[in-house]
Amino acid sequence: MFSFIVQRLMVGIVTLFGVAVMVFLIMRVIPGDAAVMLSGAGAGAVSEEELAQVRTQMGLDRPLVVQFVDWAGHVARLDLGTSLRTGNPVFDDITRRFPYTLQIVVMATLIAVFLGIPAGVLSARYAGTWIDQLLQALSIGGLAAPSFWVGLILILGLVSLFQWSAPLLWEPFWVSPVKSFTQLIWPALAVGLRQLALIARMTRSIMLEVLGEDYIRTARAKGLSEWHVVIRHGLSNGLLPVVTLIGFEFSALFGGLIITEAVFSVPGLGQYVVASILNRDYPAAQGIVLVLAGIVVLGNLTVDLIYGWLDPRTRLRGAET
């Protein structure tokens, strides 16, 4: 198990390095000179000499490799630079916004898992009946509905039914857990719907397979109660691929998050990354994209490790993916 962990960690580090290089390169080719942006005026309003001065100040006139090593060195010390847009250190901006995003991710995943798995189990247990057909129709629909549209419809419904209005102040979790829960439940629902549908479908197809196995017949023949058979013997053997799916879908979850935060104007990482990219605030964009990709890499790594722990066979293969 130890060498497995080390090997996975190495792969994760190499991937993170690749991510850093890609982020750096993408941000350097964004048109719209960062120096122009920084000097605070539109293109043409500043003289060439002033621009050259700003570039020298920011180190933008050095070779790309030197700039990258410099940036990577700072990143390693958790210094992501200063945002051109907000004027704050990027690291501070990110830490202030991270709790909201984390809370949405956790809530969305919990909703998806605790509704999706039972839905899938029910579907498989009553395969072919109206329960199954209803649940399948719902999950196919849930997969096709774009999360930002679901968010918009949720807002429309909330406003017309409950005179809901978008919170001006989003409470952090530790200030007022209940309030932040009620505020973030809607974006979490919009984000989690796709995950919920995917998990339900996946659980259904796995359970159908598992419930046809010999040991399930044996368990039934022993006279165990139906739900004991389905849950203890069936589900616990079918959970593994669902865990993988949750890990795999981690990056899709963040994609949905970016747009849903924009819909609900939640002051989280999603909004920050969109504003940074669109405003060519490249220190902030570099930093936040790196952090988001890093979270996905860590998420995948965690799933790999959980998988290795749950299923010892995977520890032996490993490198070949």
Add this chain to the structure above:
Amino acid sequence: MTTSIGLPAAADGDVVAVLDAAPSRGGRLRALGRISRRHPLGAFGAFVLLTIVVVAVGAPYIAPFDPIEGDTAALFSPPNSTYWLGTDAFGRDILSRLIYGARVSLMVGMGASLLGVVVGASLGIVAGYRGGWADIITQRVMDAMFAFPMLLLALAMAAVLGPSLQNVIIALAMPIVPRAARIARSSVLVLKATAFIEAARATGCSDTRIMLRHVLPNTFAPLLIIATAYLGLAVVQEAALDYLGAGIQEPEPSWGLMMSGAATSLALVAPWIVIFPGLAIFLMVLASNLLGDAIRDLLDPKLQRDYP
């Protein structure tokens, strides 16, 4: 990961065989009918997609109003007998904008999934077939691309390239590349061990010829499956890019754009502004998912678990 798609060499032959084995006169049509009876949802998806294609191509003839010039006398008019789906803040007919917007969604959806799958599959096939350093480097680059949330990679690319239809297609193809590459590579690894590739090499075929004539046709089934799977995803992501302001720009009609900006707050007085474009996206994605599921079942039932 579990993407080992052990594809029997003849798997993609099944559908063709069904179609070919049928007696010549009207046989193919009857075979198609048989397939659609067995997969009614897939047939429904194909029908909806085909309808959208027809509507998009014939937009100038079908759309009742101009999609860009609004009627200033009819701002925010709710759905009625003149404007079937109502009008927006500029008095533009929602239905006409939806019809023209279908062009954007279709072009971007099909363009991005095709481009992404072609580029990704080429990389995957060459890397998997050649092995060695080329493989290792491609793999690490693909791993890094995998780590970006799809929408984030597309958003960054769209910002780099600037907003235009062509650039949106390229931006949305980017996240599909590593996914297609991974699938193509894993089927190549399986194929490489088979006897017929060995035989091709023994008869003196060049590597290029083996890859093009022997490997590529045999990876076709999984590639077709992910191409349809990513069609729907690309449509949603395109709408998302437009929504965020990084995609198609006003006053061009696009489904994502119709819901963005002020539309959110306007929707409180005129909900039809956001409801119908969303429904259009929903329908298109639903159709391509259903079609994708049916194609997957037809080509290889075993794939069901690997691709949720």
